[in-house]
Amino acid sequence: MRKNKAVLIGAGLANMAAAVYLIQEGHWNGNQITFYSLDDHGSNDGAQTDTVTDEYWNKNHPMENRKGYVARGGRMLNYRTYVDLMDLLSRIPSVTEQNMSAAEDTYDFDAKHRTFDKARLLEGGKGIINGSHLGLNMQDRLPLTKLIAMPDSEEEKLDNVTIAQYFSDDPHFFGTNFWFMWETTFAFRTKSSAQELRRYMHQMIYEFTQIEHLVGVNRTRYNQYESIMLPLVNYLKDQGCNIVLNRLVTDWQFKATTMQDEITVTGLTMKNTLTDETEQVAIDDDTAVIFTNGSITDSATMGDFDTPAPENMDYGAAASLWKKASQQFYNLGNPDKFFADRDASEWVSFTLTTKDHLLLNEITRITTQVPGNALNSFISTSPITALSHKDINMSIVVHHQPHFTTQKPNETVIWGYFLYPRRRGEFVDKPYIEMTGKEMTQELIGQLSKVDPGPGNIRDKEAQIMDSVINNIPVYMPYASALFNNRAKTDRPKVIPQHSTNLAFTGEFVEQPYQMIFTEQSAVRSGEIAAYHFAGIPMANLVKTPRYDKDLKTLAKAAKKMFD
């Protein structure tokens, strides 16, 4: 239904995209758009630590050491499939490069710093593993091929099927190089949804053939906040949008109707998180409400060099609000599927800042590649999974330096993560989730020492490296992979649910055709759909989605690759 004003709940990438399309394609004025949000970055963060310690999720966990940088995630983009994201970025100016759009900025940087991962997998005693050998056997190839061959219209066949269940007759699959690379490139866990894995096999089929080098991966010049979010924030402010931060939207008022299925928002209740005061916002007939109904960094907490990240048991802030809506209407999905099983979704990441390049140079020597090129994953040397397989202990992303505009030339910032935070370290004998930043650094040096080709060993320089650390911020994200949790198609609301007159859902917990989630691409597209709906723009005008899964050449290459 066409509207002339919009209230957006959440100021992450999805809703900012919606606002840009409302302005540029719907020809709205910025002042027709108001955001209410806890912050203006969501999952796409990146900042000096001391600038974010007072934010909503952090303020109850005061930190001793606020030095260095933090970004809860490292990012990989993929131009070929991220067509909506690149379209969005082409519409706004970069904040760091003069006379360039944010898209040109990224193209320019990426062209000069092409990804070619030379050490995607490393294993103690063996060093760099040849990842191009996927290690699949006939029993693995068959179910994988079935996933690739399953059309969109039959996706429901994978309702409520986990990846572990889908491959239950084929435990060998989880010990292959293919799985090691796939799980850590995209953050799939064995409990994740097979339905989503099918979507990845379709949308990322192109990457299948080059996963060991990640050559299809594109990166922004700086962290996601400065290269993507800040250009959006600045543009939207310039256009006159009202971005109201430090607001936690806690409840809805809906129009009462006889059939009880018409979804019309008439008001919102929110808390000012600075003053704790409750505020009420009325929603009139001419206003659309665009709601990002889940955030994978909700309830995330930070530690520091000497403190582990505390575990915050809060249900996600966005999901809590989603739950309230879903309790009232039957077609708005099931947030518990995603936010009530931390065992399936949690991970721990860390952002390590050092005052010199010693560690960086050591990693470059061991992995044989320059910073900015890689995602390095360390395979355990003994079985660590329930199926008695080896698996990845930890992964690191060594950014191109500098990764922050304020970073000093002598400083280095490295990001890493543990996909299974309850597993125990090999060099620090405790679960990763209980480790301080210092202990995570020791664990990293330990893992590097196992794959060090010499001469000498990185451990010889451990004291010097530890001395160079300015800070290491562990971040616990209980819902980092929540979007991949096992689900049925009806567990997520559609971007525009049936019977909705003014409410749209955006982000990573919505149902939209074809798109795989955990991508900036799908977040943007959901916002674009919502904007087109409320501005009355035909959906035929949406950015065209390339279908590599229907390209014979790509399919043939993928088939060949399966036999490597």
Next chain:
Amino acid sequence: MNKKSVYLGVTVGLFAAGILYLAKRTGFFEDDRHLYDEFESH
């Protein structure tokens, strides 16, 4: 027409039918544009 070309014709025909069947089963010809119909503004 000799026997050989009949066999050839049948083989090619069967092969083409097989490919078509496979393409249909795997949604190769599925057009996903209509999937956005439900999001149109009315």
